[in-house]
Amino acid sequence: MRTETSSQPKRNKFLAAILAAGVAGGALSAGVLSNAPAVYAEPVQVEAPQQSFGFADVVSKVSPAVVSVRVSQSAEPAADFGGMASPFENLPEDHPLRRFFGTPDGNQMPRGLNPRSPRDRPSIGQGSGFFISEDGYVVTNNHVVDNGAKYTVVMDDGSEYEAKLIGTDERTDLALLKVDAKNTKFTYVEFGDDDAVRVGDWVVAVGNPFGLGGSVTAGIISARGRDIGAGPYDDFLQIDAAVNRGNSGGPAFGLDGKVIGVNTAIFSPSGGNVGIAFAIPASVAQDVVRSLRENGSVERGWLGVQIGEVSDDIAEALGLSNAQGAIVTLPDNETPASRAGIETGDVITGVNGEAVESPRELARMIADYSPGTDVEITVFRDGDSETIDVTLGNLNSLDEAASLDEPRGQGSPVDPSTLSGYGMTVTPSEDGEGVVVTDVDPDSSAAEKGFEAGDTIVAVNGSNVASQSDVRAAIDAASKNGRRAALFQLRNADGQNRFVALPIEKS
Template identity: 80%
Template sequence: MRNSASNPKKRNKFIAGILAAGVAGAALSAGVVSNTPAVLAAPVTVDTPQQNFGFADVVSKVSPAVVSVRVTQDVKPTADMGRGGFASPFDNLPEDHPLRRFFDIPGQGQTPPGMAPHRGNRQAIGQGSGFFISDDGYVVTNNHVVENGSTFTIVMDDGTEYDAKLIGTDERTDLALLKVDAPNTKFTYVEFGDDNAARVGDWVVAVGNPFGLGGSVTAGIISARGRDIGAGPYDDFLQIDAAVNRGNSGGPAFGLDGKVIGVNTAIFSPSGGNVGIAFAIPASVAKDVVASLRQDGTVERGWLGVQIGQVTEDIAEAVGLSEAEGAIVTMPDNETPASKAGIQTGDVITAVDGETVTGPRELARKIANYRPGSTVEITVWRDNASKTVDVTLGDLSQLDEAASIDAPRSNGSPVNPSSLSGYGITLTPSEDGKGVVVTDVDPDSSAAEKGFQAGDTIVAVNGSEVADQQDVSAAIENASKNGRRAALFQLRNGDGQNRFVALPIEKS
């Protein structure tokens, strides 16, 4: 008998038979026999129009509207003026300003090698960017570009220079408005677009004056939205990866339709060079602020008068909210619109005029959009129920004048400390009888994990004021009986600042 392997045709049939038998055997061994092919989910596909892509058309249209802003300022006599007398607008920022960490560059401010220190009175020159928003000469830039400036010069992309005057500034959003008076001259200008329609991944084109080099163009994408960089209470920056450097501040970030979707204001850079992380003020914010500056030379904002914190999952559970949204009131200031309307410590603000509040910064922005004297409906969650309170807003300029609560403090030694069983904290009554002082925290306890610290005063638990450990234990037990998995502690530190911490209830 001849071996089938010696005949190619028979060998192929033989192999095919083995393979078929193997597949069938595998199906039988699995307990399933099926002739139906497996159905796989369709992969993600994106229909992208094919085109000769570039930014030249956008740049050619918008560039004439983008300008350099040169600022001179009188400076005090110093023993050392670096950079040959060139000052960056970022140098205007106070040492403790939150934006400092985005702008400081090691070695800057020192006298360059081979140059003698400058002495005596002089004028420093700083440069930034800006853009026209009207044909009669209104220019938008950053507040930190013009801050402390004595004279302002607008330099066009063709080198033409115009004197400008300062119309107004808004430190809280880092925006400023200048005006060029040039009779019989119509300037090319751009308009604000809708940044809310811009998505992460969309193209942006940044035009500005990096390092004093004049009109420079870079491109990138929106890499994130809603960034909080600690610059102020209204942080809501667009993050872009276009190459933005020192001197680009105040310049526009354009969408591909040639409309401004952001005003470049900060970079994150440990070295001082571009690392692909820049922040722009959204057009929706800038548009409203600039309109107020143009009309009144200042910005008026509504003021509620509360200190607020984030609602975490634990806090939501402790107060009976289904979602971790809103802003918890850690302290209503004395004699403020909020306190006069009856808003209390521990209230969770969930809506303003029926619009949901997702967090503290959104609440701050919503209130700021109202003019002083406006009456708004504030929805709060209190005692497991939703309530509405009408509040007539004050003027934010009153903030510095508003009285703050003088929090009780315990400066004496602990008296009769006692341990709160199962929670890893040791308590003692405060000297004035208001609250219970935390004298020790077990570093391995859930209390330490949640941020309890020795010296904190427990003011209330689940909205009930406490004066001793028994009050604390009773409030926790009551929360447990009501089906809560966490108890909400109102803590006050030695500086009089309140915060809320939700501590999981230990089951005995």
């Protein structure tokens, strides 16, 4: 039996005291670390109405108004789904890859199993559309119905109706169909106010991607005012909802069930959805559709000028306080603009007192007027503003085949001259109008600004030039007037004009 010495109780009590102190100290240390107040900046607070996250209520209401548009053509088109080309459409009928690629209407079927050549049967293209009236008017894209011979509208419930083409507008890629069905009232939707739509607002796209009618995708408005080079009136809404081939002509809805855009194009290196799609704004579509419904076509005012951007350099060279407006690179021959006295080098800054910010805005402003309308065009010329009265023409009467190229006379070879300090070698043109740039130093300011061999310098600061000395004299005059840049009017080999501001080299 073990006996305890008198010193053991004392040692045990001492160890217990140390352990207790350690536990208490640890608790105290932990308490200090966990309870110390932290100081942070106030986070962003957004007061927004709480809503259930879902689109089912919107979709259930609008889906009956959205249709698939099936287009029959007399010959197989070179592209599927309203203009999307297939690299496999010309494979031989017995090629083994035939089984992996679909028919033009998007149905995944082994085309090679059909004993008849696709060229021997009518081809089918498909897109989307939507009713805008109970009596059967359907909006879609022009490229969906282009070259069509027969149009069929397929409803959400699978029923089909024949439709006739009322009119198209190639410049905005819109088309209007009409379904005539006795004693039938169609569910339809109306256009909304796209001006009230903000970047970040929800959008719901309903359509017929890859022939799969009634498909719904959702996303947000990711940008506004996109110019994708489709035409002079580009002002697209960019959305990130999944939009694919076959969605063309389908509606993009706001959460109130109103159409804020018509899906018309996608950006896709691969041909599939990458989250960048473009829709025609409702405000544009509504005006075009109204004109198609009333007249079968769209009539727009026509000024008859070629225009370009006013850069900071051009504004400086001309003495403009702001880089805005549209510079006239060339008034077409015998147009409303040329007859009224608008000249090359004029900067159009206003229409009927309304400021013009850019060439694209000028094109839209003029197009909004009816042919025959008298408008006041404000131009900046030779350092002053003046107003020119113009009676607009009809854009539909424009002869697209007119060429700006003029035959050049034959002249004797002339030795080139060097514009010292600008890195250019020039020679008088054969027709005596301007000087031709024969060489550009790649390290010069001229090369940086886009001068190229083959360009013709037609004028400098509004003064026509026919020799190197004329160019030098115009530059010197601009320098004496306090300009830091000279404005060159250049014409390329295709006869197209542009303006480039070149910084004046100090000698």
